[in-house]
Amino acid sequence: MSSTCSATRPDYHVTPPSAWMNDPQRPFYLGGEWHLYYLYNSDFNFSDPTAGGGTEWYHVTSNDMVVWTQHGVVIEKYLPTSGGIYLGDIETGSAVIDTANTAGFGANAVVAILTQMGDGLQQQSLFYSTDNGYTFTPYSGNPVMPNPNPPAKPAFRDPKVIWDSASSQWVMALAEGNKIGFYTSSNLKTWAYASGFIPQNSGVDLGILECPDLYQLDVDQDPTKRTWVLAVGANGYNYGRTTGTAYWTGAWNGASFTPVNILPQWMDGGPDFYATVSWDDTRLPAADRYASRYAIGWMNNWEYANDLPYFGGWAGQDSLVREIKLITIGSTATMVSVPISSYTGTFGTGVSVSSKTITTNPATASLPAMAGGAYVIQTTVSKNAGDNGNEVRIKIKGDGTYATTVGYDFVNTQVFLVRDIDGVATDSMPTTPKQAYDTVRTAAVPLATNTVTLSVYVDWNSVEVFVNNGKAALSGLIYPNTGAETIQMVTDTGQLTLDSFTYASV
Structure with a gap:
């Protein structure tokens, strides 16, 4: 058996003060x-973990994310x-800043529109804030979107x-089982089904879809190649x-979404990057907001979320905030992601080595002395x-x-994450979640x-790996x-060339 897991809280990830957290809700910039x-x-x-009450919205703020x-x-x-009817717990949704007062709250x-679920029935309710998002009032007409077919539409x-400026209306993407429904509104209160x-329908089985996201980005930062992106939480086991x-x-034509290819791409190849939300920087000129945007995900997986060896009285964390872009790889517009530049100030002065040989012997690379549980490694390796x-x-x-173990396979041109002997989780979980x-x-990553x-990026109980300036990412608890706390760099067999290696801790 392995020993007790460290109860150290991550240094540079969002975690709850206690108890449980899951889906992040799309951030916005307001009031500085x-x-x-x-x-x-x-x-x-x-x-x-299957017992206990439902969720609600917890609020955090930042100057640098x-x-x-x-x-x-x-x-x-x-x-x-207002009629004394309890609509249930507070689940995932999104908040917008109603600059033109379309809803009449000022x-x-x-304005936050989110799912409330009571007695197994999911409906959409509206809450509004007039103090920059610090307190919210439930709308007296809730639910603004009653479930259209209970109980057959769970x-x-x-x-x-x-806000879709081209069609001058609000647009909602909603998860409806294996479907994403699109709805439109002029006032955030009354919604009409669009498509x-x-x-x-095209033979792509992604299971139950959740947490949709609809937005625009410029491919290769070229405004003439502006395109729409539809992202969803999905099951990739097939x-x-x-x-x-x-x-x-x-x-997107104001009413429906048509993909370039029905086969999806994936934002992260790791096991723990889900319920992702993205947002633009509204401080930028409008024309510059499509070059890139930010994204954050929940670092967990429902295959084993209820069986992890949580410690320290809290459970769950968000990923790093990432900058995402669309670039052309081959002939395909592909999402790339890297941690935002603000994380640079999190780490101290790095220690480096260069021009070394890596072998199966960890001593060969002569890595610098390292210690601690939260750090970043930047390394370049060649097969010469x-x-x-x-x-x-x-x-x-x-x-x-x-x-x-994380690393790169030069033969199969892929990055990998191996955690089947990571420590406590190896010994603690039942068979089925452990297999996942x-x-x-x-x-x-060709x-x-x-x-x-x-x-x-290692932060006590998580690792996020970014390859070749974000052309691929793997995130895992x-x-x-x-x-x-030891770090070793080795090969599977023979030797490779370590061009550079830098380690910097929090």
Whole structure:
């Protein structure tokens, strides 16, 4: 058996003050700060995660999207309507700034539309704020979108609302089982069905869809190649993946979405990047907001979320905030993502080595002395003439027996994450969730040269790997043993060339 898991809280990720968190809610900038909400369950039962009450919205703010200040629950679960009817717990939705006062709550009111579920019935309710998102009032006419066919329509959730300037109306993307429904409104209160997007109609089975996201980006930062993106939380098991964030590029005509290709792409190849939300920087000139945007996801997976060895009285965290762009790879517009530049100030002065050989012996690379549980590794590795290694392997959070391994396979041109001997999680989970947790995760990254660059962000119990400036990413939770802090760099066989290696800790 492995030893006890460290109870150290992550240093540079959003975590709840206690109990449980899951889906992040799309942030916005207002009153000189960023506002982020996430689903929070103060009644989470660590002994029986399936018990306890539902979720509500918890509020945090930041100036840089790295350091966040907690403000507590802002939309409470089980609030009654004006008629005294309890609509249920507060689930995923989205908030918009109603600059033109279309809803009648005042110019620049924050309007949140979210799913409330009571007695298994999912409906959409509206809450509004006139103090920059610090307090919310339930709309007296809730639900603004009653379930149209109870109980035969159990999946009716996760509204994502945007303003479509081309058609001068609000647009909502809503998860409805294997379908994304699109709705339109002039006032955020009354909604009309416009169309539906069903991947299964084209033979693509992604299971139950959740947490849709609809937005625009410029391909290659070229405004003449502006395109629409539809992203969803999806199940990738039919495609050799786990649950994650799938996306399509395509066209939106004000009423319906048409993808370029019905087969989706994926924002992250790791096991723990779900319920993703994205947002633009409204401080920028309008024309510049489509070059890139930000994204954040929930780092967990429903295949084993109720079986993880949570510690320290809290459960769950968000991913790093990422900058996402669309670039052409081959002939396909592809999402790339890297951590936002603000994280640079999180880490101290790095220590580096360069021009080394990597072998199966960890001592060969002569890595600098390293310690701590939260750090970033930036490394470049080549397979040069005479190099006969196939894989570079970076073993993080090791204690001599247990470790997590990330690396790159030059033969199959893919990045990988291996955590089947990471520590506590290895011994703690039942068989079925453990199989999902232990599965090796990969993402294809073909190389234009013989060199690969890996950026590895470790924060006590998570790792996020970005390859070749974000052309692929792998994100996963890890549960290392207490005191597991060694880092080793080796090959699977033979040797490879370590061009550079920099380590910087928090």
